[in-house]
Amino acid sequence: MRDSTGFIAATFTKYLTDKALVSQQHVLELTEDLVIKEFEKGATVLSEGQICHHVFFVESGLLRLFSIDDDGKEHVLQFAPENWFISDRGSVFFNQPSHFFIDCVEDSRVVLLDQAFFERASNLSPEFRNYNEYLLQNHIRHLQNRIDLLIGAQAEKRYLDFVHLYPDVLMRVPQWMVASYLGITPESLSRVRKELAKRNSK
């Protein structure tokens, strides 16, 4: 599992070992044929209309999943810093053209995992299978909470949830992207942050 520059996907290997508790032997088998890709900041990884063939594991850098509405406005669905997965699952697992874009907010190194990888890993390693199911359940939990925040919570509560979920992303992305993720205007975000700063300084 070396890329063209000879680096090993150390983060993904550590992830499989430490988080998913996959055995050393299985990690070796699972990682020997994987493909790693490097992208420059701003590079597009997936465009609307394409079929997404991979789930991307972020070795380093930062990616985002977003849509563009009829007025050309971007809406951020997800950020993915190191150790996160990002993909359009509807496209990967149901072989449908994507409605979404994925691009790189920073220079990034990603591991490309296709559906065959997940099948092979699940058949080889019960630990991987269990962890993958845990990840899916956890993803559903987060998405459900996010929907609850979007339909029922004020901007401040949404913002605090974002800070909790992505503690290190806040300083790495422009404010309009955070506002877009929260479904509020940049002006509202600015007001929320000022209000919180004022309260915290008391």
Added chain:
Amino acid sequence: MRDSTGFIAATFTKYLTDKALVSQQHVLELTEDLVIKEFEKGATVLSEGQICHHVFFVESGLLRLFSIDDDGKEHVLQFAPENWFISDRGSVFFNQPSHFFIDCVEDSRVVLLDQAFFERASNLSPEFRNYNEYLLQNHIRHLQNRIDLLIGAQAEKRYLDFVHLYPDVLMRVPQWMVASYLGITPESLSRVRKELAKRNSK
């Protein structure tokens, strides 16, 4: 798999056979100990603060998952008519007190599935395991699309998506619940429906 009145959970059995492609023998093994419960319209199945111990499969009737915000306003996360699953997965699979409520919009019969059932079924039947993973991926796909609609789409597009996802629910729930699901006011919903009706009659 008979409830106290002697009925068999025919819908769930058919679901396992026809949708998940579980073998007859495995269906028999999986369904013999299941518990079915009947609820009257308006009955509460889960309250905020409780740990949710089950994923509920709807044999008949209609359930909904919702939250109540600090102002006492209800926000509908999901509807579940016949053949749907409904639960707070964050609570079932992570053993956390729920933020949500589940109640019955109509008189309902539900099959109660706990985490042990999913483990047993996945170990017994590869078909069940595969179908369950498909369901999780599909759920993620729907939730992701819903978030995209909530942050990026106008009320009309959200409404049309709802009609597509829940073709038979529209006539079975009060309008304010639909508006709550869409994250819009009942007045906006009424405007959208009038506008669509006007366009369709031309």
